[in-house]
Amino acid sequence: MGWVLIVLMAALVFVALWRFGRFDKAALQFLGAALLIALAGYAWQGRPGLEGKPVPPPVREKLPDTAFAEVRGDMLGEFDVAAHWLTIADSYHRRGDTLNAAGVIGSALREHPNNADLWVGLGNALVLHADGMMTPAAELAFQHAAAIAPDHPGPKFFYGLALAQGGKFDEAEAIWRNILATAPPGVSWRPMIEERLMMLDQARAMGMVP
Known part of the structure; x- marks a missing residue:
């Protein structure tokens, strides 16, 4: 044939x-x-009688959850509009697709431009896309989130977390200590910040952090 x-x-x-x-x-x-x-x-080379063998696409190894994904539920909540979109972005992050992770959150912000949690997620996604560097666009996203929700600790906490991931430990520590200074003593997320400050102190004592 x-x-x-x-x-x-x-x-x-x-x-x-x-x-x-x-x-x-x-x-x-x-x-x-x-x-x-x-x-x-x-x-000479054709083999029309051979059975077709489609080659499956390469399987990508799934990456672990980001630090943002691990704690965002405790700080931002898990059952609102932002959580839905951030969960989708997390799935892209686990595949190593940081570009589409940021794109998903950007699409959500077109529908919900005043959602502080989405702006926090965008800042984090942009930092991850830049291999841990705090870019001007990421910093602007964190600042916009803080302007929308000035009394919420989430934007400041995750801004500090992104700074720490980029090696700016002193700036991150200053932000976290400022949050604790104004936080109620019994608030649920207080131990989360205290734990990170303790880990930072231990890393300095061991010479792992300057």
């Missing part, structure tokens, strides 16, 4: 060129020689 199709296609090409083309006899002879070489190559 493969040979029949090839011969039929070759015949159609010759007829079309002869009827509608502007090729002279020498050009047609050259084209004929090229087609004969192609047929010879098929006869």
Whole structure:
């Protein structure tokens, strides 16, 4: 069947060129020689009787959850509009697709431009896309979140977390200590910040953090 199709296609090409083309006899002879070489190559290498074996796409190893994904539920909540979109972005992060993770949150912000949690998520996504660097766009996203919800600790806490991931431990520590200084003593997220400050102190004592 493969040979029949090839011969039929070759015949159609010759007829079309002869009827509608502007090729002279020498050009047609050259084209004929090229087609004969192609047929010879098929006869030599072609295996039309072999069963088809589609190659599956490579399986990507899933990445662990980001620090933001691990604690955002405790600080921002888990059952609102922002949590839905941030969960989708987390799935892209686990695949290593940081570009689409930021794009998903950007799409959500077009529908909910005044959602502080989404702006926090965008800032975090932009930091991850920049390999841990605090870019001007990411910093602007964190600042916008803080402006929308000035009394909420989430934007400041995650801004500090992003700074720490980029190696700016002193700035992160200053932000976290300022949050604790104004936080009620029994608030649920207070131990989370205290734990990170303790880990930072231990890392300094061991010489792991300057």
